[in-house]
Amino acid sequence: MRRASNISRSLIRACFAPQFPEEALRAGPGLLLAPDPGPLLSLAQGLCRENGQQQRRELTVSHLYNAAIPQGWDSLYRGQPVDPFSLVKEEIESVSERLRRSIFTGIPTLRSAAEYFFKLGAEGKRLRPTMLLLMASSLSTYVPSPDFLTVDDSPPNVHPSEERRRQQRIAEITEMIHVASLLHDDVIDNAEVRRGLRALNSVFGNKIAILAGDFLLARASVSLAALRNSDVIQLLSQVIEDLVTGEILQMTSTDQDLLSLDYYVRKTFHKTASLMANSSKAVAILGGQPKDVSELAWQYGRHLGLAFQFVDDVLDFTGSTLQLGKPALNDLRSGLATAPVLYAAEEHPQLRSLILRKFKSEGDVELAQQLVFDSRGIQRARDLAAEHAALAAQAVQSMPPAVTEHALLCRQALTDITSRVLARKK
Amino acid sequence: MRRASNISRSLIRACFAPQFPEEALRAGPGLLLAPDPGPLLSLAQGLCRENGQQQRRELTVSHLYNAAIPQGWDSLYRGQPVDPFSLVKEEIESVSERLRRSIFTGIPTLRSAAEYFFKLGAEGKRLRPTMLLLMASSLSTYVPSPDFLTVDDSPPNVHPSEERRRQQRIAEITEMIHVASLLHDDVIDNAEVRRGLRALNSVFGNKIAILAGDFLLARASVSLAALRNSDVIQLLSQVIEDLVTGEILQMTSTDQDLLSLDYYVRKTFHKTASLMANSSKAVAILGGQPKDVSELAWQYGRHLGLAFQFVDDVLDFTGSTLQLGKPALNDLRSGLATAPVLYAAEEHPQLRSLILRKFKSEGDVELAQQLVFDSRGIQRARDLAAEHAALAAQAVQSMPPAVTEHALLCRQALTDITSRVLARKK
Incomplete structure (x- = not known):
């Protein structure tokens, strides 16, 4: 569950951190999670080389992602739980x-x-x-x-x-x-x-x-x-x-x-x-x-x-x-009748008078609690x-x-x- | 005091009311308050004729005012109390x-x-x-x-x-x-x-x-x-x-x-x-x-x-x-020492302890009042x-x-x- 988000985060950091353009490459191993990471990895490496030091910030993550989605990222992440x-x-x-x-x-x-x-x-x-x-x-x-x-x-x-x-x-x-x-x-x-x-x-x-x-x-x-x-x-x-x-x-x-x-x-x-x-x-x-x-x-x-x-x-x-x-x-x-009580009152009409007097009489809270548990x-x-x-x-x-x-x-x-x-x- | 503002209001109304363009003329008598209303009145009448029915809303009060100020309105109103x-x-x-x-x-x-x-x-x-x-x-x-x-x-x-x-x-x-x-x-x-x-x-x-x-x-x-x-x-x-x-x-x-x-x-x-x-x-x-x-x-x-x-x-x-x-x-x-008390305390230092205890002891309020009245x-x-x-x-x-x-x-x-x-x- 955490791995997916960690990859994403390290990838973002790597591609944007101005002092570490080469981290974009090191983030590569993260891509191994993709169904077939080979072409993606080559793509990432190619983009890094092309952009070089000066244009390193041009190498946005979306370049990678846009390339990645049609190649299987979509199916990788969709439906998988994330923290x-x-x-x-x-x-x-x-x-x-x-x-x-x-x-x-x-x-x-x-x-x-x-x-x-x-x-x-x-x-x-x-x-x-x-x-x-x-x-x-x-x-x-x-x-x-x-x-x-x-x-x-x-x-x-x-x-x-x-x-x-x-x-x-x-x-x-x-x-x-x-x-x-x-x-x-x-x-x-x-x-x-x-x-x-x-x-x-x-x-x-x-x-x-x-x-x-x-x-x-x-x-x-x-x-x-x-x-x-x-x-x-x-x-x-x-x-x-x-x-x-x-x-x-x-x-x-x-x-x-x-x-x-x-x-x-x-x-x-x-x-x-x-x-x-x-x-x-x-x-x-x-x-x-x-x-x-x-x-x-x-x-x-x-x-x-x-x-x-x-x-x-x-x-x-x-x-x-x-x-x-x-x-x-x-x-x-506090006298509040919330959803469980209101539903319970449909099964146990005697709850109504307790709701109306806001559970203020002695034993009301306990009785209400019991009736709620004795209901759906x-x-x-x-x-x-x-x-x-x-x-x-x-x-x-x-x-x-x-x-x-x-x-x-x-x-x-x-x-x-x-x-x-x-x-x-x- | 009220006359000045009444004139002003009736003049505004007259000049802007679309159904009564001629009221701008009737407002004329108000101008009599001006030191020499003659030229102003002629001016107003002239403007009304010039603008005619169609352009009656063009005859804004500021036309009149702008003409009026150099002719004495300024001295009429400046310094005169208004409500x-x-x-x-x-x-x-x-x-x-x-x-x-x-x-x-x-x-x-x-x-x-x-x-x-x-x-x-x-x-x-x-x-x-x-x-x-x-x-x-x-x-x-x-x-x-x-x-x-x-x-x-x-x-x-x-x-x-x-x-x-x-x-x-x-x-x-x-x-x-x-x-x-x-x-x-x-x-x-x-x-x-x-x-x-x-x-x-x-x-x-x-x-x-x-x-x-x-x-x-x-x-x-x-x-x-x-x-x-x-x-x-x-x-x-x-x-x-x-x-x-x-x-x-x-x-x-x-x-x-x-x-x-x-x-x-x-x-x-x-x-x-x-x-x-x-x-x-x-x-x-x-x-x-x-x-x-x-x-x-x-x-x-x-x-x-x-x-x-x-x-x-x-x-x-x-x-x-x-x-x-x-x-x-x-x-x-309420325990508050306001300006009169703070000034009075300069003359009557005994007020200080009353201020600090927020006038809470019996007789404090009355004593403070008296000391304030006995001061500047x-x-x-x-x-x-x-x-x-x-x-x-x-x-x-x-x-x-x-x-x-x-x-x-x-x-x-x-x-x-x-x-x-x-x-x-x-």
Whole structure:
């Protein structure tokens, strides 16, 4: 699984590193994985000689890939699992580092609060930035140069001149908006634990948590403005509004809403999927994709986000506090009826009154848990997640043919993410 | 005072109303106010005849004004007080109405919360939008057509094609950001009263107040993005960050900070003046002004904002709860040492320990009040406000010559605002 991506990475490095043009040749052995590497190897060697020292950067990976695809790379990579996280690991590290630098402020308390969830080890799974960089590469006509693996040190208010840097900013901005919403949600829910750490509000108090959230939104807006693309600015501003709408939908639901799976899915779109959908579309737009393709990027993010949340709902029943980094049965204890409960209520109508009183009477949480386990609720919620994961994968498959082998590999990784989201245990 | 602006308004209407070209003539009597109206009246009549029915809209007010200025309008208006609020009243009404419409959401609780401070009668003084529309006109080469007095009903995410509409959006966005910051500040300060109404957090609860603030920020971002001017987007995103920074500076000050007037002024810039400075500059940029002029617009907003806040500090001592729409001595009771106290502490060093313990011991508030009144604190705070008001007026005077008489009138109004800010009682 890792070999495929390692070859790809070493090949990219080799062909682009200005000081090592001959590494393009040494990368040759990697090509042995191809069904018949002989002609490819000769081709690579020939190209290296032709381009020589001066034009070494002209020897792009896509020369090799374009030659390789008709000769069997396509069948080699298509359908083979790839590790999406290791594929963009280095670039994600530099995006994370830039993020830490870009939320710098001279005010110590604000700095500590804003950094809290971005410190090494506290960043969470970084699913969103990983997905976004893979989406960028999936639709690209070139393989990102190793130059883009370094930390972008231009100030947040300066327009990045390279497309890849602009796409990295979307990954950064998305994380800022995501964490800002976590901070405000945790104040609202009086949360105590998040990502296995004490929730920020319980460390710094509600006031600082509110302000740190506002601060991250403000910094995100400044970065966003620098991208100078009003469609993109609007997509991500819409996310902030959707996050608020989702939280309010959750807080203000009527009895009928509380029992409705449709309402629940709608709320989940706003709270979780909108960020993934709109940021994914933003990356496609910045990559110069036409409307139909950026729409597919949106669909991918939307379905992945929904699948992610439905799995989260299941894990709240099946996971342990230690695994989850937050208390198990947290949803029930917070009064929330998620997909497994709503399905279970179809089999056990007595669950309805528990849902309506938000599991507040003594024994409600335990009874609800038991009724969910005594029903097909968990299985049906898993099925719903699987359905959306499949739709996400389908969106990737519906994209126009990949131009480079690297793009193909990244699409495979995006598909792989959909399986990983289903299989995750935390 | 009102006559000058009434003439101006009727003249604008007359010259632009397509159905009443002859009203341009009837407006003639208004010209009688000019030192020697004879030549002007003939000129106006001549222009009307020349342009005829078909070209009646060609007869712009600036034709008249440009002819009028050298003939004495300049001396008529310059230095004469104008009522800034009545000068843009109609346009402000339509901006307010648009604002109410643009924060519409299908979610009832969110709608009620977001609308709370924008309802008729609850909008406050609307100093910011008034200042911004006057700034726009001050720098304009044309007089805004009455078309722009109607409510702009294009959606927030659509780019307004006319410059004046884009400038109106800044007024709208500024009010949204301002109210969003009030909502979050009131949660943070546990405020109970605002603008003579119960604070939103005390009506809807902290959670809804946080979310309504986020919602307004998100809507403001969407509107801002539609302006498609990254400098402008950045100026107003910076405001959000400054508002947060100001609040944090206030919350996290050291003993040395608490006693420092410089620190206090810095905090005040962030909390109050940045919004006025940056929005004023944004209006100038959207009006196509060069850097030096937009910088003067920034200076005007900055000094006006500082003057406004220092007067506010004084009113907290000298005003009554009824006048202010919030409790008198609110700052002391909240633990805040504002300009009058910091000045008074220079005369009465015993105030320092009260400042450091944030007036929390019994009798502190009363003792501090007495020491302030027994000092030159209030007068010196007033002087500081007057100094900044003068600098604001000076920024307007430093602008390149006004192109139309209307622009001149609006500059006079901007200067008048600086006096009104000093004289205000609430």
